[in-house]
Amino acid sequence: MLVVFGSVALDTIRTPTSTLYEVLGGAATFSSIAASFFSKTGIIGVVGKDFPNLYEGILNRYVDTKGLNKKEGKTFRYDGKYDRTLSTRKTLKTELNVIRDFSPDVPESYKKSEFVYLANNDPDQNIKMLKSFDNVKLSMCDTIEYWISTKKASVIKMIKNSNIVTMNDEEARLLTKEYNLIKCAKKIIEFGSEYVIIKKGEHGSVLFHEDIIFPLAGFPIEDIRDPTGAGDCLGGAMMGYLANENDIDIKTIKKGLIYGNVLGSFVVEGYGVEKLLTLQKIKIDDRIKKYAAMTQEL
Amino acid sequence: MLVVFGSVALDTIRTPTSTLYEVLGGAATFSSIAASFFSKTGIIGVVGKDFPNLYEGILNRYVDTKGLNKKEGKTFRYDGKYDRTLSTRKTLKTELNVIRDFSPDVPESYKKSEFVYLANNDPDQNIKMLKSFDNVKLSMCDTIEYWISTKKASVIKMIKNSNIVTMNDEEARLLTKEYNLIKCAKKIIEFGSEYVIIKKGEHGSVLFHEDIIFPLAGFPIEDIRDPTGAGDCLGGAMMGYLANENDIDIKTIKKGLIYGNVLGSFVVEGYGVEKLLTLQKIKIDDRIKKYAAMTQEL
Numbered sequence: 001m002l003v004v005f006g007s008v009a010l011d012t013i014r015t016p017t018s019t020l021y022e023v024l025g026g027a028a029t030f031s032s033i034a035a036s037f038f039s040k041t042g043i044i045g046v047v048g049k050d051f052p053n054l055y056e057g058i059l060n061r062y063v064d065t066k067g068l069n070k071k072e073g074k075t076f077r078y079d080g081k082y083d084r085t086l087s088t089r090k091t092l093k094t095e096l097n098v099i100r101d102f103s104p105d106v107p108e109s110y111k112k113s114e115f116v117y118l119a120n121n122d123p124d125q126n127i128k129m130l131k132s133f134d135n136v137k138l139s140m141c142d143t144i145e146y147w148i149s150t151k152k153a154s155v156i157k158m159i160k161n162s163n164i165v166t167m168n169d170e171e172a173r174l175l176t177k178e179y180n181l182i183k184c185a186k187k188i189i190e191f192g193s194e195y196v197i198i199k200k201g202e203h204g205s206v207l208f209h210e211d212i213i214f215p216l217a218g219f220p221i222e223d224i225r226d227p228t229g230a231g232d233c234l235g236g237a238m239m240g241y242l243a244n245e246n247d248i249d250i251k252t253i254k255k256g257l258i259y260g261n262v263l264g265s266f267v268v269e270g271y272g273v274e275k276l277l278t279l280q281k282i283k284i285d286d287r288i289k290k291y292a293a294m295t296q297e298l
Numbered sequence: 299m300l301v302v303f304g305s306v307a308l309d310t311i312r313t314p315t316s317t318l319y320e321v322l323g324g325a326a327t328f329s330s331i332a333a334s335f336f337s338k339t340g341i342i343g344v345v346g347k348d349f350p351n352l353y354e355g356i357l358n359r360y361v362d363t364k365g366l367n368k369k370e371g372k373t374f375r376y377d378g379k380y381d382r383t384l385s386t387r388k389t390l391k392t393e394l395n396v397i398r399d400f401s402p403d404v405p406e407s408y409k410k411s412e413f414v415y416l417a418n419n420d421p422d423q424n425i426k427m428l429k430s431f432d433n434v435k436l437s438m439c440d441t442i443e444y445w446i447s448t449k450k451a452s453v454i455k456m457i458k459n460s461n462i463v464t465m466n467d468e469e470a471r472l473l474t475k476e477y478n479l480i481k482c483a484k485k486i487i488e489f490g491s492e493y494v495i496i497k498k499g500e501h502g503s504v505l506f507h508e509d510i511i512f513p514l515a516g517f518p519i520e521d522i523r524d525p526t527g528a529g530d531c532l533g534g535a536m537m538g539y540l541a542n543e544n545d546i547d548i549k550t551i552k553k554g555l556i557y558g559n560v561l562g563s564f565v566v567e568g569y570g571v572e573k574l575l576t577l578q579k580i581k582i583d584d585r586i587k588k589y590a591a592m593t594q595e596l
Contacts, residue, residue, distance in 0.1 A: 085477045179383045182520040203501040204515060213592060217502060217513035222480040294511060296594050 001064075002243040003110045004032040004236060005044040005129050006119025007076055007099060008051075008059070008068065013272060014081035014092075015226050023272040024055040025078065027119035027142065030229030031236025033276045034263045035117070036062040037284060038240035042110050043068055044129070046102045048075040058277065066107040073098045086224055087201065106132040115243035117235055118162065120144050123154035127161050138248045140164035142235050148175045160192030163248075166235050168199045181206060182213065197238075197257065199231050207257050214254050219265035219291050226271045230264040233276070237263035262287050299362075300541040301408045302330040302534060303342040303427050304417025305374055305397060306349070306357070306366065311570060312379035312390075313524050321570040322353040323376065325417035325440065328527030329534025331574045332561045333415070334360040335582060336538035340408050341366050342427070344400045346373040356575065364405040371396045384522055385499065404430040413541035415533055416460065418442050421452035425459050436546045438462035440533050446473045458490030461546075464533050466497045479504060480511070495536075495555065497529050505555050512552050517563035517589050524569045528562040531574070535561035560585050 011025030028045045035041040043059065044067035051070065059065050079093040106129070114137035118126040126141055139162040147155050148171060155175065159165045165188060173179055176187040185196045185208035196208040204218035238260030245252050262284060269275045309323030326343045333339040341357065342365035349368065357363050377391040404427070412435035416424040424439055437460040441453050446469060453473065457463045463486060471477055474485040483494045483506035494506040502516035536558030543550050560582060567573045 180520060180522065182518055200501065203498065204513075206515075206518065213518050215502075215515035215518055215593060217504075217515040220480055220504065220511050220513055222478060224478065295513060 001040045001042060001110070001113045002035050002115040002117060002239050003042045003044060003067070003106075003113045003133070004028050004035060004063075004117045004119055004239075005067075005104065005126070006031065006117075006121055006232075008043070008045040008047050009076045009078050010051075011228065011272060012077070012079040012092075013226055013228050014079075015086065015271070016082065016084050017225065018271060020226075020271050022077070024058060025228065025272055026076065027121075027229075027232045029059065029273060030232035030267065030276070031117060031119045031239075032059075032063045033273060034233035034236035034267070035240030035243070037263070037279070037281055038237065038259070039115075039243040040064065041236075041240060041243075042066060042107070042113065044104050044106060044110070045069070046071055046076075046098050046104070048073045048098045051075045058273070067104070067110060069102070069104070071098045071102075080228075082227070086227055089227075104129065114138070114246075115239055116140075117239040118142065118158070119232055119235065120147075123147050123151055123158035126158050127154070130161055138163050138239075138242060140166060140235060140239055142166050142231070143171065143175075145171055145174060156191045159188060162193070164195040164197060164253075165193045166197040166199060166231070168201070168231060172196075172198050182208075195253065197234075199234060201227065201230070205234065205257065205261060207254065209250060209253070212250065214257065216257060216261050217295060219262055219287065219294075221265050221268055224268045227268050228272060229267050233263040233267045234260035236260075258288065258291065259284070262291055299338045299340060299408070299411045300333050300413040300415060300537050301340045301342060301365070301404075301411045301431070302326050302333060302361075302415045302417055302537075303402065303424070304329065304415075304419055304530075306341070306343040306345050307374045307376050308349075309526065309570060310375070310377040310390075311524055311526050312377075313384065313569070314380065314382050315523065316569055318524075318569050320375070322356060323526065323570055324374065325419075325527075325530045327357065327571060328530035328565065328574070329415060329417045329537075330357075330361045331571060332531035332534035332565070333538030333541070335561070335577065335579055336535065336557070337413070337541040338362065339534075339538060340364060340405070340411065342402050342404060342408070343367070344369055344396050344402070346371045346396045349373045356571070365402070365408055367400070367402070369396045369400075378526075380525070384525055387525075402427065412436070412544075413537055414438075415537040416440065416456070417530055417533065418445075421445050421449055421456035424456050425452070428459055436461050436537075436540060438464060438533060438537055440464050440529070441469065441473075443469055443472060454489045457486060460491070462493040462495060462551075463491045464495040464497060464529070466499070466529060470494075470496050480506075493551065495532075497532060499525065499528070503532065503555065503559060505552065507548060507551070510548065512555065514555060514559050515593060517560055517585065517592075519563050519566055522566045525566050526570060527565050531565045532558035532562040534558075556586065556589065557582070560589055
């Protein structure tokens with residue numbers, strides 16, 4: 001089993017082609033649904049009393065929601081607008097609501113889980129969360145500009161406490177004050193991470209581990225509708241794959257990243273989570289084969 | 299034999315770590331030297347009487363310079379400055395000098411050449427140049443923003459007249475008025491190109507042909523000193539490889555692009571052409587193996 005800890009949100013997403021108001025979103029939502037194609041996945045998070053039954057039903061269809069708390073107050077809300085190229089997003093509004101001061105409990109049935117994914121959260125909460133598990137075999141954490149800017153020491157401590165850290169290129173640069181991604185990764189490894197995954201959006205991702213560099217070209221997508229959640233799907237799918245394989249050798253980790261890359265390529269083809277909700281395992285396997293043929297058949 | 303037509307220049311390159319004054323540069327210089335590691339390569343271009351003997355000697359060491367004209371006047375000069383990240387370059391000065399109104403002759407011994415690389419040049423000159431060859435098996439052309447902005451119809455005609463066209467992502471967007479690179483490539487294929495290679499700098503390159511998409515992650519380089527000439531080396535090395543193989547099936551073309559990618563990764567490690575001048579075939583083959591291991595060994 002994989003446990004995912006992170007935000008469940010009501011997202012307002014403004015893209016050049018469409019605006020979605022208060023749709024199901026959040027890092028834990030995207031990553032746990034992506035993970036669920038590979039492994040039994042439990043979610044830990046919090047929503048408000050206003051969280052629509054429809055969305056709760058969707059989550060229940062894919063993941064174990066025993067760890068999803070419902071509290072007095074409003075659900076976390078995010079409002080962001082993409083530019084014409086869909087390559088940069090401007091945050092218009094963030095309302096923490098019930099997420100503020102949330103002190104999560106880990107359900108007993110989750111505590112034996114060996115795979116834990118700390119989707120983007122307060123790094124101090126993440127460090128605390130990790131300690132709730134009895135027997136972690138592999139943990140992965142994500143972070144964003146907000147935490148790097150406001151709690152850098154905690155971010156570094158969180159990185160030291162988990163096996164894999166993932167973030168995008170700009171975040172890696174902000175954290176390390178280096179520009180070159182190899183230099184960024186080396187610094188992050190010095191912080192105490194075993195594996196560093198730097199996400200580069202449409203350009204793919206790169207895994208760093210000891211002296212290994214594993215660069216993955218992005219799976220080319222012609223019609224990108226909404227990039228929201230692509231990075232979360234990468235982390236979630238990768239961890240779901242690894243939890244299912246129950247193996248953490250470098251070969252399996254590389255394969256996991258390929259699955260993560262491919263899951264990310266699906267989600268951008270629809271708005272919000274919509275593409276995930278019609279996705280089938282057979283389509284994932286097809287795209288994995290297509291990606292291998294594309295990049296490796298010489 | 300491969301023939302390369304393009305500029306030979308005296309470059310002033312300002313990088314954050316070093317400034318080089320009037321060093322050997324130009325698209326034909328980078329691409330023909332890169333090609334020379336694979337194939338006999340002839341160059342067609344023009345320099346002024348001020349072109350240093352030292353630089354002429356360097357070119358002679360690598361390529362056949364029968365097609366290199368020396369004219370009254372000054373050599374083409376370029377002056378550009380990179381930003382801190384080495385990802386964007388601002389042109390400070392361009393002096394065409396002897397390149398203006400240059401009407402190249404093709405040496406008799408070049409005319410039977412089946413492989414022709416039209417490094418970035420006036421597209422009308424390129425179209426005329428192609429007609430000088432009796433028996434072209436494969437031609438490749440490059441272009442830049444300047445020609446797309448000033449001679450778009452001629453650029454499209456040049457693309458129709460050659461087999462492969464290469465340009466960087468921003469140039470492809472400018473030419474096609476599309477943002478997504480698959481959409482860009484589809485339009486360029488509609489213009490009449492058989493193969494389109496879109497270069498993405500450190501993120502690698504993508505080849506498009508019919509319904510084939512072949513994305514290549516960049517070879518990761520930790521110490522980038524000067525990106526000048528990387529794209530030219532990609533095109534030149536690829537064409538040199540293909541000329542040597544004397545084969546143009548898709549498998550060979552893909553392999554050629556991998557060689558091009560790797561040659562581009564070498565040149566950025568030094569200033570100007572300096573890295574090319576100490577490069578050996580064995581180092582290229584080593585890096586090709588390293589790249590395969592990096593991306594394909596699962």
